[in-house]
Amino acid sequence: MLIRNPADLVPSEITPRGVFDNRREFLKAAAGTTLGLALQPMSDAFAAEKLAAATKSPFSTEEKPTAYKDVTGYNNFYEFGTDKSDPAEHAHTLRTRPWTISVEGLVKQAKTFAIDDLIKLVPLEERIYRMRCVEGWSMVIPWLGLPLATLLKQVEPLGAAKYVEFISAADPKTMPGVSSRVLDWPYIEGLRLDEAQHPLSILAVGLYGEVLPNQNGAPLRLVVPWKYGFKSGKSIVKIRLVEREPQTSWVKANAREYGFYSNVNPEVDHPRWSQATERRIGEFIKRKTLPFNGYADQVGKLYAGMDLKKYY
Amino acid sequence: MVWPVVYNPTQRQLSALKTLLFLVCLLPLARLGWGLWSDQLGANPIEFITRSLGTWTLNFLLITLTVSPLRKLTGWHWLLRLRRMLGLFAFFYVMLHLTTYLWLDQFFDWTAIVKDILKRPFITVGMSAFVLLVPLAATSNHAMIRRIGGRRWQQLHRSIYVIAIFAVVHYWWLVKKDVTLPALYAVLLALLLGMRALWREQERRQQLAHVSPLAKKRGKVIPIAARQ
Numbered sequence: 001m002l003i004r005n006p007a008d009l010v011p012s013e014i015t016p017r018g019v020f021d022n023r024r025e026f027l028k029a030a031a032g033t034t035l036g037l038a039l040q041p042m043s044d045a046f047a048a049e050k051l052a053a054a055t056k057s058p059f060s061t062e063e064k065p066t067a068y069k070d071v072t073g074y075n076n077f078y079e080f081g082t083d084k085s086d087p088a089e090h091a092h093t094l095r096t097r098p099w100t101i102s103v104e105g106l107v108k109q110a111k112t113f114a115i116d117d118l119i120k121l122v123p124l125e126e127r128i129y130r131m132r133c134v135e136g137w138s139m140v141i142p143w144l145g146l147p148l149a150t151l152l153k154q155v156e157p158l159g160a161a162k163y164v165e166f167i168s169a170a171d172p173k174t175m176p177g178v179s180s181r182v183l184d185w186p187y188i189e190g191l192r193l194d195e196a197q198h199p200l201s202i203l204a205v206g207l208y209g210e211v212l213p214n215q216n217g218a219p220l221r222l223v224v225p226w227k228y229g230f231k232s233g234k235s236i237v238k239i240r241l242v243e244r245e246p247q248t249s250w251v252k253a254n255a256r257e258y259g260f261y262s263n264v265n266p267e268v269d270h271p272r273w274s275q276a277t278e279r280r281i282g283e284f285i286k287r288k289t290l291p292f293n294g295y296a297d298q299v300g301k302l303y304a305g306m307d308l309k310k311y312y
Numbered sequence: 313m314v315w316p317v318v319y320n321p322t323q324r325q326l327s328a329l330k331t332l333l334f335l336v337c338l339l340p341l342a343r344l345g346w347g348l349w350s351d352q353l354g355a356n357p358i359e360f361i362t363r364s365l366g367t368w369t370l371n372f373l374l375i376t377l378t379v380s381p382l383r384k385l386t387g388w389h390w391l392l393r394l395r396r397m398l399g400l401f402a403f404f405y406v407m408l409h410l411t412t413y414l415w416l417d418q419f420f421d422w423t424a425i426v427k428d429i430l431k432r433p434f435i436t437v438g439m440s441a442f443v444l445l446v447p448l449a450a451t452s453n454h455a456m457i458r459r460i461g462g463r464r465w466q467q468l469h470r471s472i473y474v475i476a477i478f479a480v481v482h483y484w485w486l487v488k489k490d491v492t493l494p495a496l497y498a499v500l501l502a503l504l505l506g507m508r509a510l511w512r513e514q515e516r517r518q519q520l521a522h523v524s525p526l527a528k529k530r531g532k533v534i535p536i537a538a539r540q
Contacts, residue, residue: 067355074355082490085354135488137356182490253489272432272485274424281355286419 060128066139079175087215096219105240108156134228144206161241166233189233190246226295259312264293365409372402434485441478
C-alpha cells in the first residue's frame with residue numbers, strides 16, 4: 001500500500017536549517033540591520049536554496065534525524081579529500097549548474113537529462129532513511145528525491161540489461177581530491193537491476209527541505225539505504241545499463257574488504273573490524289546493527305537463496 | 313657561534329625545564345578536554361578522542377626515540393634526563409587510548425574484546441605494542457634500574473624499537489585507504505632507527521680498524537663496547 005497524503009507540514013515551511021542553526025547570529029544580524037551593515041551575514045544565512053514541497057513517504061523512518069550540521073559536516077567524499085571534514089571545507093568549488101545526467105547503455109532510448117528537468121520530472125518525495133557507513137557509524141537523513149525506478153522507466157531498459165553502473169563526476173579543477181591516487185577515478189558504483197528498481201532506491205536532490213549541499217553529493221546522488229554508504233555514488237553524471245557486474249571503485253581498490261553487494265550485515269565482518277554494532281552520530285552508547293540496515297522486510301527477498309557471506 | 317653549542321643547565325634550571333615539559337606534555341589532553349567541553353570535536357567526538365590519543369601515543373614514542381640521536385648530535389647529555397618522562401607520557405597516552413577502546417568502543421564486552429584482539433590484525437599488533445610497553449613503564453624508576461642492573465635494563469628497554477614499529481603498523485593497518493599519515497610516521501621512525509643502525513655500524517668499523525688483520529682473518533668476534 002502506498003500512502004500518498006500530501007504532507008501537512010512540508011519541510012520548506014520550516015525555518016531553513018541554516019537560519020535555525022545560526023539563530024543567534026541571525027538575531028544579532030537582525031538587530032544590526034538599522035545600521036545597514038549586517039545584511040551580509042543575513043544573506044549568507046539564507047544561502048541554502050529551498051526545494052519545492054515534497055510528499056511524505058511510508059518508507060520514511062520515525063527515528064529522529066541526525067543534526068543538520070553533522071549530516072553536512074561529517075562526510076566521506078574522497079573527491080574533496082579523505083578527512084571527513086574535508087568535503088564541507090572544499091566542496092564549495094563544485095559547480096552544479098549546468099549539469100546533465102546521461103542514461104545510456106542497454107536501453108531502448110538513451111536520454112540526457114538536465115538536472116533542473118530531472119528535479120521536475122515527478123513530485124519530489126521526502127525519504128527519511130537510516131544511513132550506515134562501512135566504518136561503523138550511522139545517521140538518519142531526511143532526503144528529498146525521486147525513485148531511481150522512475151528514471152530507469154524513462155529509458156526503457158532492454159532485456160539484456162542486468163546491472164546498472166553509476167559514474168560520478170571527476171573534475172580535477174573543481175574536485176581537489178581527484179588529483180590524488182587514493183581511488184581509481186571516476187568513482188564508479190553499481191547495483192543489480194532489480195536492486196536499482198527497488199522502490200527504496202532513490203536519486204536524492206536535497207536534504208532537510210533544501211537543495212543538496214555540495215558535500216553531500218550535489219546535484220544528484222544515489223541513496224540505497226540497505227547498503228553501506230559508499231554504495232551510494234555522489235554527484236552522478238552518467239548511468240549505464242550493462243550486462244555484467246560493474247567494476248566498482250572500492251572493489252578495484254580492495255575486493256576482499258569491499259564486495260559488490262555490500263549489504264549492511266552484522267553477521268559479515270569487515271576483515272578489519274566487526275560490523276555487529278554501530279555508533280549513531282550524536283549518541284553515546286553503540287547500537288546493534290540490523291540486517292539490511294533494518295530494511296530486511298522490504299529487500300530481503302531480493303537475495304533469497306544467496307549466500308550472503310560469499311556475496312558480501 | 314660554534315656548533316655544537318655548549319649548554320649545560322644547572323640542577324635548578326633542569327628542574328624548571330622538567331616541570332615545564334611536564335605541563336607541555338599535558339597540553340594534548342587539555343585540548344581534548346576543552347574540545348569536548350565546548351563541543352568542537354566534530355560529529356563523532358568519541359572517534360576523534362580515540363584517534364587523537366593514539367596519535368599522541370605515537371608522537372611521544374617518536375619524541376622519546378629522538379632524545380638519543382639529538383643528544384649525540386648536540387652533545388647535550390642532559391637531554392637524557394628528560395627521556396624517562398617522555399617515555400612515561402607515551403605510556404600515559406596509550407593507557408587513555410586503550411581505555412577509550414575498552415570503554416567507549418566496546419563497553420567492556422570482554423568476549424567481543426578478546427575476539428577483536430585475536431581476529432583483527434591491527435588490534436592484535438596494537439595490543440602487542442601495549443603489552444610490550446608495560447614492563448618498560450614498570451621498570452622506569454631508579455630502584456628498578458638498580459635491581460635489574462644497567463646492562464640488562466638497557467637490553468630490556470631496546471624493545472622500544474619493536475614497540476614503535478608495531479605502533480606504526482597498527483596505524484597503517486587501521487586506515488581505510490589514505491595511508492599518507494601512517495607513511496609519514498613510518499619514514500620518521502625509519503630515520504630514527506636508521507640513524508642508530510648507521511652509528512652502530514660506524515662504531516663497529518672503528519673498533520675493527522684497530523684490530524690486527526690477522527685476527528680479522530681468524531674470524532674473531534669483535535664485541536661492540538657498551539655505550540654510556
